[in-house]
Amino acid sequence: MLASEFARERTRGVCVKMLESGVTTGVVVVAAVYVWWWGQLDPFIILLTLTIIASVWYSRRRHSYWSSQGISSPPSLPFIGHLHKIVTLTNYRWELLHELYNEFYQEKCFGMYECFKPVLIIRDPDLLKNLLVKDFSHFTDRRAFGDQEGSLMNEMLANKNGEGWKILRSIMSPTFSSGKMKRMFPLVCQNVQTFISACLEEAKQNEYVNMKDKSGRFSMDNIASCAFGIECNSQSVEKSMFAENAEGFFAVTPWKALRFFLMILFPKAFNAVGLKLDSHEIMFFLRIVEETVKSRENAPKRGDFLDLMLEARGDTNDDNTSVKNVLKDKAMVAQCVMFLIAGYDTVASVTGFCTHLLAKNPKQQERLRQEMQDLVRENEGLTYEGVMEAKFLDACVMETLRIFPPGTLGERVCTKTYRVPGTEITVRPGDLVQFPIYSLHRDPQYWKDPLQFRPDRFMGENKAEIKNFTFMPFGMGPRNCLAMRFALMELKAAVASLVLEVDLQLVPGHEEIILDHSPIILRAKHGIPLIMKPRKTTVHTT
Numbered sequence: 001m002l003a004s005e006f007a008r009e010r011t012r013g014v015c016v017k018m019l020e021s022g023v024t025t026g027v028v029v030v031a032a033v034y035v036w037w038w039g040q041l042d043p044f045i046i047l048l049t050l051t052i053i054a055s056v057w058y059s060r061r062r063h064s065y066w067s068s069q070g071i072s073s074p075p076s077l078p079f080i081g082h083l084h085k086i087v088t089l090t091n092y093r094w095e096l097l098h099e100l101y102n103e104f105y106q107e108k109c110f111g112m113y114e115c116f117k118p119v120l121i122i123r124d125p126d127l128l129k130n131l132l133v134k135d136f137s138h139f140t141d142r143r144a145f146g147d148q149e150g151s152l153m154n155e156m157l158a159n160k161n162g163e164g165w166k167i168l169r170s171i172m173s174p175t176f177s178s179g180k181m182k183r184m185f186p187l188v189c190q191n192v193q194t195f196i197s198a199c200l201e202e203a204k205q206n207e208y209v210n211m212k213d214k215s216g217r218f219s220m221d222n223i224a225s226c227a228f229g230i231e232c233n234s235q236s237v238e239k240s241m242f243a244e245n246a247e248g249f250f251a252v253t254p255w256k257a258l259r260f261f262l263m264i265l266f267p268k269a270f271n272a273v274g275l276k277l278d279s280h281e282i283m284f285f286l287r288i289v290e291e292t293v294k295s296r297e298n299a300p301k302r303g304d305f306l307d308l309m310l311e312a313r314g315d316t317n318d319d320n321t322s323v324k325n326v327l328k329d330k331a332m333v334a335q336c337v338m339f340l341i342a343g344y345d346t347v348a349s350v351t352g353f354c355t356h357l358l359a360k361n362p363k364q365q366e367r368l369r370q371e372m373q374d375l376v377r378e379n380e381g382l383t384y385e386g387v388m389e390a391k392f393l394d395a396c397v398m399e400t401l402r403i404f405p406p407g408t409l410g411e412r413v414c415t416k417t418y419r420v421p422g423t424e425i426t427v428r429p430g431d432l433v434q435f436p437i438y439s440l441h442r443d444p445q446y447w448k449d450p451l452q453f454r455p456d457r458f459m460g461e462n463k464a465e466i467k468n469f470t471f472m473p474f475g476m477g478p479r480n481c482l483a484m485r486f487a488l489m490e491l492k493a494a495v496a497s498l499v500l501e502v503d504l505q506l507v508p509g510h511e512e513i514i515l516d517h518s519p520i521i522l523r524a525k526h527g528i529p530l531i532m533k534p535r536k537t538t539v540h541t542t
């Protein structure tokens with residue numbers, strides 16, 4: 001080694017040693033200062049610091065549940081996870097989810113956290129098929145509504161889980177068979193006539209008709225008539241007690257919203273402090289059904305849901321059969337109230353959306369009118385079969401449900417440990433799994449020009465080409481919407497009669513629907529104003 005190189009090596013060695021000793025000295029000094037400072041602190045502050053450090057560490061550990069399985073997740077906040085994205089007053093929940101759906105475009109699924117509860121959002125239709133149908137036995141439940149044992153809410157099919165849900169669903173399903181719907185068709189048609197008359201009356205008096213209001217009243221009349229067995233005629237100016245209580249029930253107050261979120265997020269605490277969801281309006285509905293059931297004992301049949309449920313109960317002679325035990329009076333009342341909750345806003349919104357889209361697309365409206373006129377000519381009126389089998393009417397309703405699905409998000413709770421096929425992902429009991437209905441319906445990968453109203457997507461060969469599990473306005477699998485047939489019957493009867501009776505036109509300045517900030521259900525915010533020009537046809541329903 002040359003002398004110069006040797007000198008350089010020595011210098012480097014000395015420098016490293018100095019650096020090392022410098023670092024060591026630095027650490028010792030910092031530690032000494034820290035120990036001195038620590039000694040000065042109040043034990044309470046020390047405890048608090050340690051608690052904060054331990055809590056943040058715990059929160060980070062819980063929020064690594066998905067990343068430890070290789071699942072992407074948007075950045076989360078300590079403790080609350082993504083709650084700020086879910087419970088928001090300034091944004092639409094489905095739009096936030098839609099942004100994330102687009103952000104994780106490469107992924108089959110992505111993970112989120114409601115506080116510490118893991119939520120897996122499935123984007124991939126093939127995975128959804130497994131989850132909702134093939135491997136349904138792992139996902140039979142929905143999120144538990146933490147309402148008290150014995151409350152009306154707990155008796156509703158939509159809130160039941162496990163074996164209790166299975167038995168009740170098997171009792172309720174036949175109530176919605178095609179034959180039973182046909183028996184109910186005249187009741188719905190009566191309300192369609194009242195709805196059309198109310199629209200025509202308003203069109204005579206005002207420049208435009210508020211479809212949000214009119215379709216809401218139509219939907220309310222249907223539930224009152226078909227589920228509660230009463231005529232409430234909410235289209236008249238004088239509001240019935242039924243309509244008033246239903247409106248009170250759906251009115252969102254800050255206290256109600258807070259109670260609802262507390263129940264969803266902290267079900268155990270909700271129960272422990274004795275909070276309840278059952279409101280005085282529910283007690284009103286309870287009285288109505290109880291009185292109506294009593295008055296049915298020797299009365300002629302109306303063919304409504306109450307009759308059908310009483311029939312289901314009466315069909316069995318054995319006192320110990322499950323039907324009798326499951327469908328007690330209280331459970332029957334609960335199902336009627338559930339029909340109001342599940343069926344009022346949904347049907348009202350879609351009726352309004354569909355008429356708006358038809359007004360916006362006059363050529364499609366005319367094509368639909370043509371189909372309806374042919375139908376009326378062939379059947380001498382609107383019949384159940386005619387309305388339910390009309391191809392273009394079906395396509396218009398489906399296309400409306402694609403663009404504006406009232407239920408924007410579906411959900412299941414994992415009940416048995418599940419390995420997601422073809423992945424390393426494990427979903428454990430209690431984890432939530434969600435399917436983004438709104439986003440799948442508007443994904444350009446599956447729908448060309450997704451925002452355009454093109455009923456032809458649901459006609460003939462096009463219909464067969466729709467990728468499975470990219471269109472599910474009524475959910476999918478054994479836990480899908482119980483009343484899909486009933487909802488479609490209401491929607492189709494209303495839209496068919498309306499296009500036969502009036503020309504629907506947009507009100508200038510109201511070309512787009514502004515959506516409401518409701519957490520899950522898609523509905524118009526201000527209303528759906530439409531110009532209605534009466535036509536010279538009279539529709540008969542048979």
Ligand code: HEM
Nearest residue numbers: 158339342343346407473474475476479480481482483487
């Ligand atoms: C256009 C109208 C409607 C739409 C778009 C709709 C949509 C839905 C959706 C998305 C679900 C969840 C399905 C799933 O998790 O897979 C559901 C469940 C349900 N819907 Fe509907 N619905 C409508 C009308 C109605 C009506 C009119 C009623 C009652 C009269 C009703 C009763 C129910 C019930 C009872 C469930 C829960 C089923 C169960 O848990 O077994 N729906 N609906």
